[in-house]
Amino acid sequence: MIDPSDDPLHRCLARLLEAAAAAEVLGIAPDEVRRVHEDASRRLGFPSDAYVLALVGGTGVGKSSLLNALAGLTVSPASVRRPTTDKPIAWIPAVEGPSLGPLLEWLGVDEVREHDASTLGTVAILDLPDMDSVASEHRERVEAVLPKVDAVAWVTDLEKYADAALHDAFLRAWVPRLDRQAVIVNKADRLSNDDRLRVRRDLETDLRRLSGSDGESLPVLMTTAAAAPDLAELRSWLAEGAAAKAVVRARVAATLVDHALALDRDAGIDPHVPATPFLAARERATAVADATDAILRAIDLPGLERHAIAATRARARARGAGPMGQLTSLVYRWSGRQTSVADPEGFLLRWRDRASMAPAVEALRTALGPSVAATSPRLRPALAAAVEPTELRLGLDRAVDRAVAGAERLEAPTSRWWSVIGLLQTVATAGIALAAAWVVVWILVKPPADSVSVPVLGPVPMPFATLVVFLLVGYVLARLLGLHAGWVGRRWAARVRDRVSDAVRREVTDHGFAPLDRLEDARRRLWEATSDIVRDCAR
Numbered sequence: 098m099i100d101p102s103d104d105p106l107h108r109c110l111a112r113l114l115e116a117a118a119a120a121e122v123l124g125i126a127p128d129e130v131r132r133v134h135e136d137a138s139r140r141l142g143f144p145s146d147a148y149v150l151a152l153v154g155g156t157g158v159g160k161s162s163l164l165n166a167l168a169g170l171t172v173s174p175a176s177v178r179r180p181t182t183d184k185p186i187a188w189i190p191a192v193e194g195p196s197l198g199p200l201l202e203w204l205g206v207d208e209v210r211e212h213d214a215s216t217l218g219t220v221a222i223l224d225l226p227d228m229d230s231v232a233s234e235h236r237e238r239v240e241a242v243l244p245k246v247d248a249v250a251w252v253t254d255l256e257k258y259a260d261a262a263l264h265d266a267f268l269r270a271w272v273p274r275l276d277r278q279a280v281i282v283n284k285a286d287r288l289s290n291d292d293r294l295r296v297r298r299d300l301e302t303d304l305r306r307l308s309g310s311d312g313e314s315l316p317v318l319m320t321t322a323a324a325a326p327d328l329a330e331l332r333s334w335l336a337e338g339a340a341a342k343a344v345v346r347a348r349v350a351a352t353l354v355d356h357a358l359a360l361d362r363d364a365g366i367d368p369h370v371p372a373t374p375f376l377a378a379r380e381r382a383t384a385v386a387d388a389t390d391a392i393l394r395a396i397d398l399p400g401l402e403r404h405a406i407a408a409t410r411a412r413a414r415a416r417g418a419g420p421m422g423q424l425t426s427l428v429y430r431w432s433g434r435q436t437s438v439a440d441p442e443g444f445l446l447r448w449r450d451r452a453s454m455a456p457a458v459e460a461l462r463t464a465l466g467p468s469v470a471a472t473s474p475r476l477r478p479a480l481a482a483a484v485e486p487t488e489l490r491l492g493l494d495r496a497v498d499r500a501v502a503g504a505e506r507l508e509a510p511t512s513r514w515w516s517v518i519g520l521l522q523t524v525a526t527a528g529i530a531l532a533a534a535w536v537v538v539w540i541l542v543k544p545p546a547d548s549v550s551v552p553v554l555g556p557v558p559m560p561f562a563t564l565v566v567f568l569l570v571g572y573v574l575a576r577l578l579g580l581h582a583g584w585v586g587r588r589w590a591a592r593v594r595d596r597v598s599d600a601v602r603r604e605v606t607d608h609g610f611a612p613l614d615r616l617e618d619a620r621r622r623l624w625e626a627t628s629d630i631v632r633d634c635a636r
Contacts, residue, residue, distance in 0.1 A: 105634065106346055106350055106633075106634060109350065109630045112626040112627075112629045112633075113130060113133070113134050113353055113356065113357065113626070113630060114131075114134055115626040116360055116622075116623050116626035116627050116630070117131050117134070117360075118622075119620070119622040119623035119626065120360050120364065120623055122479075122615060122616065122618075123363075123364055123476055123479050123619050124476065124478055124479030124482075125363045125476065125479075129356070130356050133353070133356050137352065147197050147200055147219045147220070147221055148219060148221070148247050148338060148339040148342050149200065149204075149220075149221045149245075149247045150222050150223065150249075150335065151222075151223045151225055151246045151249050152223065152224050152225065152250050153225050153228055153239060153250070153251055153252065154228065154252030154253060154281075155227055155228055155253070158253055158254045158283055159252070159254060159283040159284060159322050160224055161224070163252065163283060163322045163331075164222060165322070166320075166326035166328055167222070167328060184206075184238065185205070185206045185225050185226070185239075185242055186206070186208040186223070186224045187201050187206045187209045187210065187221055187222070187223050187224075188212060188223075189201075189209060189210075189211055189221045189222075190211070190212060190219070191211040191212060191213055193219055194209070196219075197219075200221065201221065203245070204223070204242055204245055204246070205238075205241065205242070219339070220335065220339060223242065225239045225242060226238055240271075243271060244274070247342055248277040248278065248279070248335075249271070249275055249277070249278045250279050250280075250318075251268065251279070251281065252283060253280065253281070253282055253283070254282065254284045255282070255296075268303075268304070272304060272315065277341075278315050279315060279334055280315055280316070280317050280318065281320055281331060282296060282297075282300070282318070282319050284321065284323070285319035285320060285321050285327070286325075286327065288319075293319055296317075297317045300314075300317045301314040301315075301317055302314070304317070316330075316334060318331050350634040351634075353634050354630060354635045357626070357627040357630040357631060358627070358631070360623060361623070362473070363473060363475035363476065364620055364623055364624075365476055366623070366624050366627075368624065368628045368630075369631075371624065372620050372621060372624045374617055375480065375613060375616065376464060376465060376468055376610070376613065380464050381464070381610070383464065384461050384464030384465075385602075385605055385606050385609055385610075387457075387460035387464075388457040388461050388605055388609055389457075389601055389602045389606075391460055392454070392457045392497060392601055392605065393601060394456075395451060395453070396448045396451075396452075396497070396597065396601070397448070397451055398597070401441055401444055401445055401590070402587075402590040402591070402593070402594050404441040405441040405509070405586060405589055405594075406586035406587055406590050407586075408439040408441055408509040408586070409509045409585055409589060410582045410586055411439045411509070412509045412510075412582075413511075413512070413579075413581070414582075416515040417516065417517075417518040417522065417574075417578040418519065418575065418578060420523060420526055441509075441590075441593060442508075445501055445597065448497065449494075454490050454493055455486075455490075457493055458486050458490050458493065461484065461609060462484045462486065465480070466484075469484065479616060480613075480616060482612070483612035483615070483616055484613070489612070492608060492609065492611045492612060493605065493609060496604035496607075496608045497604065499600075499604050500597065501597070501600075509586070509589065510585055510586075510589045512585055514581060515581070518574055518577060518578045518581075521570075521574055522578070525567055525571040528563075528566075528570070529564065529567040529568060532560060532564035532566075532567050535560040535564075536560040536561060539558065539560040547559045548562075
């Protein structure tokens with residue numbers, strides 16, 4: 098089904114609402130624009146330039162004869178039963194068929210009768226099902242069409258003009274709800290001048306009561322569709338309606354363009370030239386880099402690296418320092434020393450405790466200062482609010498939290514060599530214990546023992562020499578473990594530092610200017626909407 102948005106003016110109306118929504122984000126009050134949209138939607142009625150008239154009446158009031166008389170030729174036999182009585186039928190000029198087709202499709206009119214008469218112009222006349230039909234679906238079809246057309250003509254005749262079906266079933270319900278309406282009294286040639294005045298006066302009184310108005314009533318048109326048709330009043334009313342719609346559409350289009358341009362002026366943009374960003378790419382990149390550097394200083398990456406190395410060494414000590422190393426690790430952990438110096442994850446999560454976000458906020462505000470001063474007066478408050486310190490600080494805090502949360506769990510690495518060193522260290526520790534026991538026994542009991550000749554020192558008893566050897570082996574293993582753990586820890590700490598740094602840079606780049614980006618997006622949407630309005634409706 099063809100949507101009414103295919104009509105350029107209705108597209109402009111839709112785009113005006115989009116422009117109003119974007120202007121609201123920019124702090125430009127769009128109340129007047131919304132009022133204009135509501136008023137224009139109400140006044141436009143049916144989309145497109147065609148003027149659509151619906152004829153509504155009971156059986157036998159002469160609607161077909163009226164159509165034939167209007168067209169100046171037979172477009173519907175008046176003396177025979179119509180081929181379709183339960184669906185709306187449209188009579189349109191053949192030359193207007195392609196342009197009116199989408200409109201009739203939207204109205205749900207499948208039966209179309211084309212004619213070659215030129216007297217009706219771009220007017221489409223709908224003959225709706227008889228309103229006094231006993232079939233309830235007929236009334237439902239009529240009521241579905243009435244709100245969509247430009248005008249409704251209530252057709253009656255001398256016998257039915259006071260019929261309750263006309264007054265109670267339809268007029269009472271619909272007269273207050275439709276804009277352009279008229280009541281056609283057909284077969285008026287049977288009335289004298291005095292009777293015409295009386296019938297017109299009676300109908301106008303009833304219509305004024307039904308509409309709840311003390312002023313003017315709906316027009317009452319006297320017509321004759323007999324051998325000598327008299328359609329002057331109907332043609333005049335029809336021409337006025339078609340002309341009025343064209344005038345209204347032109348006026349509405351001009352109003353939409355005026356308000357679109359007013360929104361552009363308030364936003365400091367030109368509908369003919371793409372909106373330039375508040376902050377140029379170079380200045381934005383510089384501000385992001387400065388803010389990121391300030392944030393990374395607040396996070397303290399060197400401190401994070403120290404914690405990462407210390408955590409790696411603590412893990413190496415627990416696995417590779419033998420029994421004494423495991424005991425030392427337990428004391429290290431239970432005393433809280435490990436948390437204070439070897440907890441990279443906790444250190445990272447406590448970044449707010451170490452420094453202020455003020456330098457990063459100031460870097461962004463400084464970059465946007467010239468833009469705030471240069472922007473349009475109506476837009477300046479919203480732009481100034483976007484660089485307000487509290488707003489920027491909250492945005493940066495959230496960005497850093499996302500970067501920290503996005504980092505994988507900071508668990509210190511391990512190495513299979515530490516287990517090997519730990520096994521050797523256990524052997525060395527056992528050797529030290531045995532050698533120490535041998536020394537004690539040798540001192541107390543003085544059993545015979547060999548000596549080892551050591552340069553400078555001379556002969557050294559074997560118990561002492563054995564103890565020294567195992568101590569040296571333990572020391573060398575400890576140093577080897579420390580050197581390897583430091584190397585592994587520094588590599589891991591560098592990866593952690595780079596990962597956190599990249600995450601922070603990415604978050605600040607993507608979200609550091611979030612308040613500004615919302616304004617940029619709204620201004621872009623406003624420019625696109627108003628550009629479309631100017632293109633489609635500035636004729």
